Amino acid sequence: MSGGFFLFPWQRPFLPALKAFMDAPERRRLQTLLIVPHRRPWRYLQELYAAEPGGGRILPKMLTMTEVFSAWRAGLPPMPLRGANILDCVALLHDCVRALSSDDEGLERLFSAMPMERFFPWGVRLAGLLEEMFGQCVDVRDLPYAEDEVAPHAAALLGALGRIGSAYLAALEERRWTTPGLDALLAARHAATLPPLLRPSGDRAVVIAGFFQLTASEDAVLRSLWEQGADVCLHTDPALAAAPSGEGKQACHWACLEHARWLRDWRATPCLMDVPGEDAEPERHFFAGYDAHSQIGKVCQRLADGNAPQASTAVILGDGGLLMPLLHELPDKNVNISMGYPLERTPLYQLLDSLLRLQERENATEGGLYYWRALQAVLAHPYPALLRPSGAGEGTPLRPALFALDRQLRRGQRFVSPQTLLASVAEGDEETQAMLCLIVERLISAFASLGTTAEMAAAIEGVCSLLLEYGEDIWAHYPLDAEALYRVMQKVLPVLRDNALAHRPLTAGQLRGITREVLRQERIPFEADPLSGVQILGMLETRLLHFERVHILEATDDRMPGQAAQDVLLPDSLRPLIGLPDTSRRELVMAHNLYRLCASARQVFFYWQEGSTRSALFDGKKCRSRFVEQAVWHEEVRRGRLLAPGDGLLETAACTVRPFEREQPLLPRTPALNRAMESFLDAAPLSPTHLDAYLRCPLRFVRTHLCGLRALDGVNEGDDPAAIGSLLHEVLQQVFRTYENRVLPSDTEEKETLLQRLNACFQEKVAEKRLRCTLPPDSMAMLLAAVPLRFKAFVDALPSDSLLLGVEQKIEASLVLRSGEQRFYGIMDRLDRRDGLVHILDYKTGSIALQETAFWEDTALLARMAALEDGDDATEADETLAEVRSLIPSVQLLCYLAMARARHMGPLGNAACVELRSDGRECALLNAEAAAAADMDVIIDRCEDVISFLVWHMRYAPSFTGCVGGHCAFCPLHSLCPSPA
Structure with a gap:
């Protein structure tokens, strides 16, 4: 009955x-x-x-x-010995496909020699398809002639699907294994x-x-x-x-x-059934935000409303990724979470993924060296820093020691040995050092040469035992992390340790891919207590439940109902051919859950975001769900009018957008900065480089030299202009030192000899400084090809009848300036005597900003510089400095001339920068016509006027103003400025 x-x-x-x-x-x-x-x-x-x-x-x-x-199934003989996990299923399918390859041309051509590494993704999809067919009681049969619908590998598998399914069932029966789909099939048959x-x-x-x-x-x-x-x-x-x-x-x-x-x-x-109650139409409210946080903000505002009842309230998440941001913003943290949280989003997965990524080919070498960023991702993870060498709750955490390792790592090479890194840092006592060695052993060395999933399980178990043994007390404060650790140990490790692939040798890439797949399939359940108050759920978790107030977040069409991922093995168009329902039924399930939940509620709030692009093939924009569209239409029909954005039912996120007002970045001269500047100027001699840095940007100079701010340490992974410039300076110094007090080569043969010596010295310096290990391969190739050409252009441009007086000449002198006597020091790259005059030369491997000739005749600017006094308006001082900057981009040569005169180095001629990056020409401070007509004493007097003004500005300017320009893009402190250029 x-x-x-x-x-x-x-x-x-x-x-x-x-x-x-x-x-x-x-x-x-x-x-x-x-x-x-x-x-x-x-x-x-x-x-x-x-x-x-x-x-x-x-x-x-x-x-x-x-x-x-x-x-x-338990009542049907024979009783299965155990359930097969996903790795068991893939291993059986791999054996079945290879066994059938001898009788199938397509399988033989594509799968007979396919290693497990390449078969694994197909095996996962094939196992899922067979499970679905078992659950739907569909007879597994071949599906030939699918070549025009799917890729060749998928077509070959579908063409032999019936034979694969029969062999797969026979293999499961032989081993007395079962799967959930097979249980469902046998139960339906009986x-x-x-x-x-x-x-x-x-x-x-x-x-x-x-x-x-x-x-x-x-x-x-x-x-x-x-x-x-x-x-x-x-x-x-x-x-x-x-x-x-x-x-x-x-x-x-x-x-x-x-x-x-x-x-x-x-x-x-x-x-x-006659169920007591009233059939009241639920109140519907709609909110269109511009991002996820605007939706969360509106939800929290409504939950914090003192007039709103909190009992029987549910927040439904269309996207599980909103869980953590929502918990962060909720006014009341005592909520009930009832949804599966992906293990992939937890810090434990990030640690394990970093360990696997560290062993990949691009991050590890055969000699045991590791790419520094991949190694840093492991050592900088928060879990190792929380461990204590003496065990749970005792001793000092490893954070200081790991920070020291991180500092050393940033200052080293691109590829480094963990053992060498430990030896270079003596941080902490012997117990701390032993703990660091244990971390390297468990987190790095243990994953270096794994070949089976059983060995991978043992390595991951070592990581888990390390976290439990030396950090047991911390997990009580991080329940989500503790649950993730439990799921890995109780769910993931048994799958990796006990399966048909457990002792089958696998390639490193395949083993890492299988491990990641097993980890991603795991989800962390939340304890569903208490049942009162605000509850957070996914849409599927709401089945059969009832709430008075329902807030539905991320109600966009790509989430509700969402678009099912395209199945490369069996696309939607082929599913009816083998008796499987198409994916449209998925939309019907979502619709029923949603409308059932809303029908029994008293208030329903829909939230979505509009206008933000998503990463898709055609860069489509997010739009509200079709289910929300129907709810809006239903509300419009009921009220007899269209809902306009901004009215009581259809709200939009309010966001005031204002244009950026460029602020001039500056620091006022506080007493502390004033004392720091005076100490800097009085403590040691100034160099021309200091004056150039101040002239370029006073704010950066103050932050760097007075405040001690600097860029974060990091291994240079791109071009290193500073290192290359230093190398070329050393080459020129070493070679040209042998020509001191001699006339520079002028004929072709002598220049050829000089060029050969330069190139030979360059190769020696490249090997000595190990630039091949620090520069990228493409940059190194360009350097080796470009430098000989630049040296040739430089040698060809050497002036004739020039006597070399010295190279790398250190000079120190005191100049009497308007703010008092100031000491200076510098290093002049080369001194030549030409026509009885001493010429100062400075090598430049970068670009050279040429001096404006108009400066030497600009008496008005010189007068304004001299007229500025302590306490004058800051704007006038900054405007004068900006005008000087526009006419004189560098004061290095000016300083050299002033110091050379103060040291009585002889009659001085012109000064010039030698442009090594191009044709090796000399870019003189004065052009030939001006140099012939100029009185060098007058020129040097004006050089000292500029230097005097800069030093006065450093001592007495009311504020230190930033100079916004192209150099800001290369400034390591650029993010500190309030108005970026």
């Missing part, structure tokens, strides 16, 4: 009505078995039973469909044979509650139970009961059409 088919109106809560149904007098004396889609409703039923007065009653027994299939524990009887009532869309195996098993007397309870649109056998299905909501089909297929007569 068939059981009843009861419809519960979805405008009213389902679980209280279901409890009342099971507590009816005719069922109260019976032992009740409740079969539901998932275990979440049982927690709420327990609360309902606990609230009963008196207590002391036997609760119903609850089973999910997975447990029902397992119970059904649906007429009900297990005693599931059979309805005179003392046992069976209630099937809360299902919506059934697979073929679920349909067969539940139908058999119903035919034997089980009752079916559905939470659905009451209009479904308008006509018998679902003939009037169009009268019900479209999201309940699956229930109508169910009634029709089973030829069931529905009975509409």
Whole structure:
């Protein structure tokens, strides 16, 4: 005798009505078995039973469909020895495909010699497809002629799908393994044979509650139970009961059409339950934000509203990635989370992924060297820094020692040995050093030469035991991390350790890919307590539940219903050919869950973001979900008007956008900065480089030389102009020192000899400084090709009849300036005597900013510089400095001339920069015509006027102003300026 088919109106809560149904007098004396889609409703039923007065009653027994299939399968011989995990399934499929390759041309050509590393992704998809076919009770058969629909590898697998499925089932049966899909298939095939524990009887009532869309195996098993007397309870649109056998299905909501089909297929007569309550239309509110945080902000504002009741409130996340930002912003942290959180998002996964990434080919060498950034990602992870050498709760954490390692790592080479790195840092006592060695052993060395999944499991177990042994006390403060550690040890490690691939040699890349896949499949469940207050759930977790107020975040079309990922093995167009439902049924499930949840609520709030582009093939924009569109339309029909953005129901995020007002970055001269500047000027001689730095940007000079700010240490991974410039200076110094007090080469043969010596010295210096290890290969190749050409241009441009007086000449002199006597020092790259005059030359490997000739005749500027006094307006001082900067981009040669005159180095001629980066020409301070007509004493007097002004500005300017320009792009402190250029 068939059981009843009861419809519960979805405008009213389902679980209280279901409890009342099971507590009816005719069922109260019976032992009740409740079969539901998932275990979440049982927690709420327990609360309902606990609230009963008196207590002391036997609760119903609850089973999910997975447990029902397992119970059904347990009664069918032979009893399986164990369930096969994903690695077992892939290994069996790999063997089956290779065995069938001898009789199949397509499989032989593409898969006969395919290693496991390349087969694994296909094996995962193939195992998933077979599991779905088992669950849908579909006969596995070959699907030939699919070459025009899928890639060649997928076409070959589909063409032999029936034979692969048969061999796969035979392999599972031979080993007495089972899978959830196989349990469902066998249970459906023997649906007429009900297990005693599931059979309805005179003392046992069976209630099937809360299902919506059934697979073929679920349909067969539940139908058999119903035919034997089980009752079916559905939470659905009451209009479904308008006509018998679902003939009037169009009268019900479209999201309940699956229930109508169910009634029709089973030829069931529905009975509409009379559930107490009011059928009130829920209040709908809509909010369009510009990003996820604007949605979260609005939710938190409404939750913090003192007039809003917090009881029976749910926040539904369309995207699980919103969980952590939402928890951070919630006003009340005591919330109930009921959703699976991906292990992939946890810090533990990031640590394990960093360990795997460290061993990849681009990050590790055969000699045991590791790329510094990949090694830093491991050592800078927060977990090692929390460990204590003396065990849980004792001693000092490893953070200081790891920081010292990080500093040393940033100052080293691109590839470094962990053992050498430890030896270079003597931080902490012997116990700390031993702990650092243990970390290197467990986190780095243990993963260096793994070949099987069992060895990978042992390496990961070593990481977990390290975290537990030396940081046991910290996990109580980080429950999510503790749960992640538990899931890895109890769920992931058994899969890696005990499977058909456990001892099969694998390549390193394949082993890392398999490990990542197993880790990504794991999800962390949250404890669903307390049940009162605000609850955070995913849409699937809301099945059968009821809330008075519902907030639905990220209600965009790419999340609700969302677009299923394209299956490269079996695309949607081929699924009907083998009897599988297409992905449109997924949208129907989402719709039913959403509309059922909203129908029983009193207030529903939809949040979405508009206008933000997403990373997609055609860069589509996010838009509100089609389900939200229907809710908006329904509200417009009910109110008889279109909803306009900004009114009471359809709100938009308010965001005031103002244009950037460029601020002049500056620091006022505080007493502390003034003392620091005076100490800097008085403590040691100034160099021309200091004056150039101040002239270019006073603010950067102060931050660097007075405040001690500098760029973060890091291994140089690009071009290193400073190192190359220093190398070329050393080459020229070493070679030209042999020509001191001699006339520079002038004929072709002598120049050729000089060029050969320069090139030979350059090669020696490159090997000595190990530039091949520090420069990128392309930069090194360009350097080796360009330098000989630059040397040739430089040698060809050497002036004739020039006597070399000296190279790398150090000079120190005191200049009497308007602010007092000031000492200076410098190093002049080369001194030549030409026409009886001393010429000062400075080598430049970078660009050269030429001096403006107009400066020497600008008496008005010289007068303004001299007229500035301490206490004058800061604007006037800065404007004068800016004008000097525009005419004199560098004062280095000016300083050399002033110091040379102060040291009486002889009659001085012109000064010039030698441009090594191009043709080796000399860029003179004065052009030939001006140099011939100029009085050098007058020129040097004006040089001292400029130097005097700069030193005065350094001592007395009211503020230090930043100079915004092209150099800002290369400034390491650029982010500190309030208005970026």
